[in-house]
Amino acid sequence: MATQILVIDDEPDIRELLSDILADEGYVVGTAANATAGREQRHAQAWDLVLLDIWMPDTDGLSLLREWKDADKLDIPVVMMSGHGTIETAVEAMKEGAAEFLMKPFSLDDLEFTVKNVLATQIQQDLEQQRPEYSGQPAHKEIIAENTRMLSLMTMLRNVAKSRSSVLVQGESGTGKELVARYIYLHSNRKQKPFVAINCAAIPNNLLESEMFGYEKGAFTGAMQRRIGKFEMADGGTLLLDEISEMDMQLQAKLLRVLQEGEVDRIGGKHPVPVDVRIIATTNVDLRRAIEEKKFRPDLYFRLNVIPVTIPPLRERKEDIPILANYFLKKYGTAAEKMELTLSGASLHLMNGYAWPGNVRELENVMERAVLICAGATIEPDHLGLGNVDLHFIQPAREESPVAPPRGHVENMTLREVEKALIIDTLQKVQGNRTKASQILGISVRTMRNKLQEYNLEDI
Numbered sequence: 001m002a003t004q005i006l007v008i009d010d011e012p013d014i015r016e017l018l019s020d021i022l023a024d025e026g027y028v029v030g031t032a033a034n035a036t037a038g039r040e041q042r043h044a045q046a047w048d049l050v051l052l053d054i055w056m057p058d059t060d061g062l063s064l065l066r067e068w069k070d071a072d073k074l075d076i077p078v079v080m081m082s083g084h085g086t087i088e089t090a091v092e093a094m095k096e097g098a099a100e101f102l103m104k105p106f107s108l109d110d111l112e113f114t115v116k117n118v119l120a121t122q123i124q125q126d127l128e129q130q131r132p133e134y135s136g137q138p139a140h141k142e143i144i145a146e147n148t149r150m151l152s153l154m155t156m157l158r159n160v161a162k163s164r165s166s167v168l169v170q171g172e173s174g175t176g177k178e179l180v181a182r183y184i185y186l187h188s189n190r191k192q193k194p195f196v197a198i199n200c201a202a203i204p205n206n207l208l209e210s211e212m213f214g215y216e217k218g219a220f221t222g223a224m225q226r227r228i229g230k231f232e233m234a235d236g237g238t239l240l241l242d243e244i245s246e247m248d249m250q251l252q253a254k255l256l257r258v259l260q261e262g263e264v265d266r267i268g269g270k271h272p273v274p275v276d277v278r279i280i281a282t283t284n285v286d287l288r289r290a291i292e293e294k295k296f297r298p299d300l301y302f303r304l305n306v307i308p309v310t311i312p313p314l315r316e317r318k319e320d321i322p323i324l325a326n327y328f329l330k331k332y333g334t335a336a337e338k339m340e341l342t343l344s345g346a347s348l349h350l351m352n353g354y355a356w357p358g359n360v361r362e363l364e365n366v367m368e369r370a371v372l373i374c375a376g377a378t379i380e381p382d383h384l385g386l387g388n389v390d391l392h393f394i395q396p397a398r399e400e401s402p403v404a405p406p407r408g409h410v411e412n413m414t415l416r417e418v419e420k421a422l423i424i425d426t427l428q429k430v431q432g433n434r435t436k437a438s439q440i441l442g443i444s445v446r447t448m449r450n451k452l453q454e455y456n457l458e459d460i
Contacts, residue, residue, distance in 0.1 A: 193237030219268025345419025
């Protein structure tokens with residue numbers, strides 16, 4: 001079923017433009033010309049997201065947001081929009097429960113990024129609340145891990161989250177750097193304040209400065225009104241500078257000054273504006289090498305790197321592969337109304353042996369594709385698109401085992417028999433140590449226990 005978005009705005013041109021843009025992206029779009037119509041539409045069907053203008057003639061958007069919140073009907077994300085916004089308005093909207101705040105006029109990229117990000121976050125939260133067993137953590141947390149290194153990292157993050165110190169999150173693309181940033185935010189003293197993200201790689205350098213610091217009306221051609229920058233929008237909260245290595249050296253110097261002085265200068269402004277922002281920066285680049293290559297300022301690096309965080313790649317935490325795969329399987333299976341899908345043992349074995357150069361993001365994409373391709377109830381290796389499984393590389397159990405098949409007969413076995421034989425063989429090699437066997441097979445101890453029960457092997 002297509003995602004449904006409701007646009008509530010009193011300006012006909014804006015409604016039509018947003019409707020056309022979102023429809024082109026594949027969303028089902030409904031519109032309302034004022035708050036009264038918005039109330040009726042809001043309850044007429046199951047919307048997945050509401051885009052709500054603040055300034056409307058009958059009732060302003062903030063009042064409508066409070067109304068839904070007070071009635072305990074704020075069960076879907078709401079993105080507030082305004083062409084006359086101030087930092088106070090943005091903060092107020094976030095306090096009242098808005099998922100995001102868009103300042104008009106916003107770019108097509110801003111709209112698409114915000115909608116996709118808010119919808120993805122909502123889907124993940126819904127799934128974790130419904131099926132917390134797939135997270136390995138309490139339902140309100142977003143990081144999915146069983147790897148001891150990741151669990152230790154999360155403990156460290158919780159310990160430092162309440163400080164005001166800047167955090168530099170480093171890791172390969174697709175490892176989940178933004179999730180780590182949000183994890184820090186959710187465990188900080190600023191979690192009731194805004195979390196604002198800006199992708200330094202997605203915005204041209206000549207526009208990034210105005211996005212970060214804002215500008216005054218008339219500051220340059222096309223500046224028809226004051227624009228509040230991301231720093232001011234994040235005042236009192238947290239600002240994520242994603243892919244900070246892509247920022248040019250000149251802008252790095254201006255950012256450094258903001259961090260040192262605690263104030264921003266809007267383009268064309270006469271006076272600096274004080275801001276209280278906790279900075280989290282992410283990068284997939286070795287910044288020390290970038291410093292050597294004169295592409296990154298060392299003084300900015302040391303200002304950001306107060307709390308260094310390095311996320312290990314997925315290939316170094318293979319015990320997370322099954323739990324992540326099952327999480328994404330449930331996520332996309334639910335969306336595709338294929339709730340009963342399961343992963344075959346051969347698929348899990350193949351995924352465990354794969355290097356995952358794209359890390360968790362690649363794994364998610366693989367599972368999304370597999371769900372769409374699979375016509376049956378089980379995800380098999382062919383659905384993964386990682387290459388065919390060569391069953392000859394699997395080491396079967398020894399011939400003396402009463403359950404395991406003899407060597408050389410693997411090609412004549414069903415996938416279920418191969419999985420059972422592989423579990424038996426692995427357990428025999430580690431003298432029945434289920435924890436070690438689980439690590440070798442790349443599955444959780446809980447999954448191992450379930451498999452042993454499934455194959456009546458509890459006594460092995």
